[in-house]
Amino acid sequence: MDFMTQQSYSAPGFVNGEVSFWMRSTGRPTPRPALPGDVSADVAIVGAGLTGLWTAYYLKKARPELEIVIIGREFAGFGASGRNGGWMSAEPAGQFRRYAKSGGVEAARALQREMFGAVRESIEVARAEGFSEDLVHDGLVHAATNAAQLARARAHIAEMRQQGWGEGDVFELSPAELGERVRIEGAQGGYWTPHCARVHPAKYTRGLAATVEGLGVTIYEGTTAISVEPHRVHTDRGVVGAKFVVEALEGYTLSLQGKARKLLPMNSSMVITERLSDAQLDAVGWHGAELVGDVAHSFTYMHRTQDGRIAIGGRGVPYNFRSSFDREGRTADSAVLQLKKRLGELFPALSDVRLEQSWSGVLGVPRDWCASVNFDRSSGVLTAGGYVGHGLSGTNLAARTMRDLILGEDTALARLPWIGRRARNWEIEPVRWIGATALYAVYGYADKREYALDAPRTHWTARMANLVSGR
Template identity: 55%
Template sequence: MTSTAPATSPTFVNGDVSFWYREGGLPARRPALPGDLDVDVALVGGGLTGLWTAYYLKQAQPDLRIAVLEKEFAGFGASGRNGGWLSAEPPGQMHRYAKAHGWPAAVAMQREMFSSVDEVIRVAAAEGIEADIRKDGLLHVATNAAQQQRLRDRLPSLRAEGWGEDDLVELDADQLAERVRVAGARSAQWSPHCARIQPAKLVRGLADVVERMGVAIYEGTEVTEIRPGEAVTRLGTVRATNVIRALEGFTAGLRGSHRDWLPMNSSMIVTEPLEQSVWDEIGWRGAELIGDEANSYCYIQRTTDGRIAIGGRGIPYMYGSHVDQRGETRTATQLQLQAILRQHFPATRNTAIDHTWSGVLGVPRDWCATVHLDQRTGLGWAGGYVGHGVTTTNLAGRTLRDLILRQDTDLVRLPWVGRRVRGWEPEPLRWLGVRSLYVAYRAADRHENSGLARTSAIARLANVISGR
């Protein structure tokens, strides 16, 4: 008989933002906006995009008046719920950037992603932000013939995008097993450009740093409308020379932005601490991040306190671009993630789930992140990171700094700057399309697990329709 409930620990929690906040609890709220306010820069959204932008602006020009406006608390969204991958994975389809700006520009952006990983680590060390950071790299693992072929087929394009021999190393099954034993693994690719982080510690630490630098963070302050020179809230209007939208997956809730970026839902579970005998069977001694090559992929972390955190798509999209605020996860999704955990690591068969949660990430229609500033109106934005925001937010913050300060730098010439793309389809087409695509991806995975040698035709068609 199939279980209808996941195996949970006595301390099991569903939602409550994310597991990452269990250590230290949810933060005490900062004061809300006291009324109308005049500043130089208003940053709408208290996640990593807004905080990194504030950090670099204040470093470059300490006398700038900067306000961060956040509906809940700094780090409430994806910045405090993600899988903890500080990776150099590109935030979009590099061939699309290359088509518009040429391959040298796309390669330059990839190199900036490499350096951004180290920049986050540098700042955390310099500012005393303790976020459980450990840079042991990233493993992409193939567990069937079709996945293995995808890894091989992708390698030439990755080389063209700037991934050199030292940036991406091919591993056979035996070499992979020396790092971690993933059941059924055939091969893998390892990159050194990735670090494990504890997301809530990073975003909370960064918020404290920018506040000490003199940046005002107003929490419990929902921005309902953005217009040239103004960010409008129910508590007052913030007037600013530059108003920057940094809402990522919550962008659809802003007036006039309903179809800009799709709020894609992603869910996670984390186990109770594993016994040493289980770790010995898995053989995972380092802090490598792990992703599989399934079409409905998963992402995995070994936490600093000896748990496995694993995430993936559950219910990928809610009708009308609605988002769940507290991060609760449906039982079916918990079971799905638990099944993936058991499949990859059979030694966890008796290990219980301790916490589950969900969050949203922003997805543009062409799956490519953007940074933009209209110098005439002062309106700008950054986001649409398609799940690779922990590192990309840092690059976005430095790029927005240069755009706002009108600096002519290599960053403002990167191919994602000023990129525009059409909006998502109206409802019900949007809901039907996204839900159907992920049904197709799961079906494709079942076909590939049955012995297909190449990517399922279902997945190839779904990729064309989705724009991935």
């Protein structure tokens, strides 16, 4: 057994769970009323995260006369949208070649172009509507700390060039150039892209929810959807009849009847440090608002907050048997210790820094690891999700796409290759748990071997795991 599973993390004032640091720093929102009974609307949206909120926003902007209701089990932003790493980045979920296979190379390029555009659009709307507090557009750095990671970073740049994206979209950083942005122990280089902004997830989601309400959309909270049928949603508080129903539950999709195996609820865990001193910030050399990640298989993402802390996240315990997870985000001790260790590896000056909070959330992973937007015109049901951890801007693009589909407009968005993708269901238990657990165990092993070998190629075990998992 790993020694870390036998220990627990404790420090004065350390909080484990409570949804997220972002939510705790803004305070729990005042609850909105629950669904009062049976109602009808033009559009019923299930899930008050970014997918649901953005969809309501764009529909209402385009057609102010539409009656739109949103149903949320807890409060708006309770799910991944209020807990994430705050990377508003432009990577579509899944591989380019998969979208190219189903929709053609040009369509796959269009999806990437629209993801670049979704970052800009999300920022512009947040600024125009007044919910851009703490939002800074400073780009994204990926740092490679061994030869295999550097080889993957270079392969990514080469693939982007092949797709037609230039130096203005992504460029390689030498170790010295990387060090000017952030000083990561053992960095051998990396790459930078301007297509990313840092957001405070709770402020952002809460601001969007208030904006949407201001436009005349009704958000019912404390209301659990039980099933979605053609033109109606059954909840624990009544039935919502609607011409169109949008399923926007992502990692929580399994809570709907008949959807238990559609999207795997993958855990992602985060910890955040206390406020760093000037000396500590100087030691890590991270003074800007770029987001920072590594190029490991067990990927680590980091965020330097407005008030000088570092939040670091990754897949501590990626998946629990039978898709269970703690709703309030309590995090396994082993995950907290793993993230603390990783923070110390990347920034030795922070090895003994005090952590203030840990939390976890779930993101939706489809069996083919590609995001999708689906529309069944006869039942009026739309679904969007499967962003695999790239939903901050993906939700915005999915929402504008659903607006066009609902309004029947033949736009470029209505032809993107993620429309109509239907991945098969995940395997039944215990195969699902064994597969997901083994996958991340192999990735962990491959990361260790890549550090040990320091050879410029991906370890064969990770290549095999990618092949078998379809990732």
